[in-house]
Amino acid sequence: MLRLEQVSKNFGGLPALSNVTFPVAQGQLTALIGPNGAGKSTLINCITGVLDPSQGSITFQNREIAGQPTHIISRLGIARTFQNLKIFPRLTVLDNVLTGLTSEGGDSMLMAMLRLPALRHRERRLRLRAMEALDRFQLADKATWPAGILAYGDKKRVELARATVGNPQLLLLDEPVAGLNAEETAAVGEQLRRLRSSGHTMLLVEHDMDLVMELADRVVVLDSGKCIALGSPDEIRRNPLVLEAYLGRTEAIA
Numbered sequence: 001m002l003r004l005e006q007v008s009k010n011f012g013g014l015p016a017l018s019n020v021t022f023p024v025a026q027g028q029l030t031a032l033i034g035p036n037g038a039g040k041s042t043l044i045n046c047i048t049g050v051l052d053p054s055q056g057s058i059t060f061q062n063r064e065i066a067g068q069p070t071h072i073i074s075r076l077g078i079a080r081t082f083q084n085l086k087i088f089p090r091l092t093v094l095d096n097v098l099t100g101l102t103s104e105g106g107d108s109m110l111m112a113m114l115r116l117p118a119l120r121h122r123e124r125r126l127r128l129r130a131m132e133a134l135d136r137f138q139l140a141d142k143a144t145w146p147a148g149i150l151a152y153g154d155k156k157r158v159e160l161a162r163a164t165v166g167n168p169q170l171l172l173l174d175e176p177v178a179g180l181n182a183e184e185t186a187a188v189g190e191q192l193r194r195l196r197s198s199g200h201t202m203l204l205v206e207h208d209m210d211l212v213m214e215l216a217d218r219v220v221v222l223d224s225g226k227c228i229a230l231g232s233p234d235e236i237r238r239n240p241l242v243l244e245a246y247l248g249r250t251e252a253i254a
């Protein structure tokens, strides 16, 4: 479904990604792991058009998307969550999730927000879908709250509801359970399991190795911007290069 070929990204001459090549197969959950600073978020940003890769090709359903603007890419059916939350604090929780549906019309997040008043009145059907998404993430009772007053764990789940409400073809999740407590992690893990079994294609950046090993069909390991391993969870667990990449580091293996 998605294919990265020799993708590189430099920041002021420093390489954040170097010749990264891997596929994301349809209907599978591909996990993207690696120590902090490995380039995982940069990769997600290149796929979604937030960043232009310096080199290389990214094809989605055989169509080149590298360097395309974010609204074009989201219109093709690629949705994401952000490692650093990007919610609209003054909008209600429901409206935040509704912005995830306006990308069907090809809007950027800002355009989506500007169009909300019209959308709200016009589309009862869309509101129902947004409410269903909130319900899946146990947020329905907070639909009318301004999103800014939610606790961190709830904000993370608003992002997940927004990313999934449009039933995207490809879902990119950048550390969806980071900072969540055990109970919240279990609830989000259950949602990921459900998304996976309903056939969603996902690329999951995550530090929680139990979750990664349980959910992933394939694991891609980045270290210092390079793809150092690619395989099944079992292969990755036993890969000496992966063990070496993590040896002596303070972060947990992820």
Ligand SMILES: Nc1ncnc2c1ncn2[C@@H]1O[C@H](COP(=O)(O)OP(=O)(O)O)[C@@H](O)[C@H]1O
Pocket: 011, 016, 034, 035, 036, 037, 038, 039, 040, 041, 042, 043
């Ligand atoms: N916008 C940016 N400008 C300059 N350097 C960046 C920028 N974004 C990321 N980097 C650098 O690129 C490297 C990879 O970062 P990142 O993709 O956030 O890693 P990860 O998500 O794996 O922790 C880091 O060295 C980081 O400092």
Ligand SMILES: [Mg+2]
Pocket: 040, 041, 042, 083
């Ligand atoms: Mg990151």
